[in-house]
Amino acid sequence: MLWTVAGVVTFGFLVAMEIIARHYGTPGPIVNQAGEAIFAPTSGPLLYAGLALMMVVLSWRQRLVALGIAAGIDVVFFLVRWAVDADEMMFGNGALWVILGHAFIAVTRRTGKERVLLLKGVGLGLLLVAGHKTGDTWLMITSETRPTVLDAYVATADHALGNPSWVMGRIVNATGPIGYQAIHLVYGQLPLAAAVFALYQLRHVAKEGRFPGHHLVRTFLAIGLVGPAIYMIFPVAGPVFAYGAEGGQWAAANLWPHTPVPVGTPHAIPFDEVTPRNCMPSLHTAWATTLFIHTREGSRLLRYAGAFWLIGTLTATLGFGYHYGADLVAGVVFALTIEAAMRSFHRGWDRAGIALVGYGSVIFTLLLLSYRYLPVEMARHAWVFGPGLLLAMASVIYGYVRTTRLWDPRTAPVQQPEPQLVQA
Secondary structure, rough: HHHHHHHHHHHHHHHHHHHHHOOOOOHHHHHHHOOOOOOOOOOHHHHHHHHHHHHHHOOOOHHHHHHHHHHHHHHHHHHHHHOOOOOOOOOHHHHHHHHHHHHHHHHHHHHHHHHHHHHHHHHHHHHHHHHHHHHHHHHHHHHHHOOEEOOHHHHHHHHHHHHHHHHHHHHHHHHHHHHHHHHHHHHHHHHHHHHHHHHHOOOHHHHOOOOOOHHHHHHHHHHHHHHHHHHHHHHOOOOHHHHOOHHHHHHHOOOOOOOHHHHHHOHHHHHHHHOOOOOOOHHHHHHHHHHHHHHHHOOOHHHHHHHHHHHHHHHHHHHHHHHHOOHHHHHHHHHHHHHHHHHHHHHHHOOOHHHHHHHHHHHHHHHHHHHHHHHHHHOOOOOHHHHHHHHHHHHHHHHHHHHHHHOOOOOOOOOOOOOOOOOO
């Protein structure tokens, strides 16, 4: 029942995004994804990641057959495009064809629980790609509908945190090309790291005949679908665009990363119609936080990997000038609130779940209101607001840890009785 409701809501949301995108003269997520069945995909690796997620419901033999068919179809498409001298040669059509083929098999050749399980796998694979394309549509909408950005407000409020983007930007620049490329690799491969761990989480689906009640992909998709809506409310371009060389003629000044923005009366900055307003909150931080949370349940190697990707992502988002420190604080609170909501949705809403989601929502709202209406006070009284921001974030972290431990208590080891000496 929950899967049916979630599927209907998700499909309705995708249709709405398609209509909005058409209003602005561009195809939306549904048309874009459907077109990749024939035309050169723009997201080849992502299509194969979706295929990998779908294949968790198959046996190993079926997985090898499916992967072989997908590769064979891609080879045929490649040869045809090469023969006609096509401009785009990206792979991925085969993966989409195989996913759609399994949807047909589920409807025509499967019954009962087998049909439901296969359709869930197909839906998960398609939703991974659709979620990415929905995010792209959101970014286009933000640049088209928000002619000004609120970077001046966030940059001023960021004085309360010590201007971490400016500090980290100078540190990353000091590491030279090697350090830059290493951090960029971690930042860019966050989706791959998440896909690898998701496959680890879902490794027993085919054997058990069911999906786990809650897993990483659900929260990742929820963050990607809901998060960009906040961009519409609080459009922010980022330090490297609003105050750096990447902004070109639209930049308010060329200050990043060497000179923090002076404290003054902030105002909205007119900006171009291309740069996405995708800073508040930092969804990369939200995704990395979610990955960190879910890897706590894995092996020691996975726990180390989750911590590594979280630290690397935070370093990159600040060091490349993509986000302000205030974005990261909001991103952590946003991630924990969404994760708590997804867990509560699975296990049933109780008082603790409602309280945690409500508290996280209130803190997130207060953060946005503070950045918008109290930035000057935050900058002038950094010794009050800086620790206050961190304590607010820490309170949500504490609430999440405390509540989830109540939900999933760890069984304490049983104390074995000491052997008794038997006297003769």
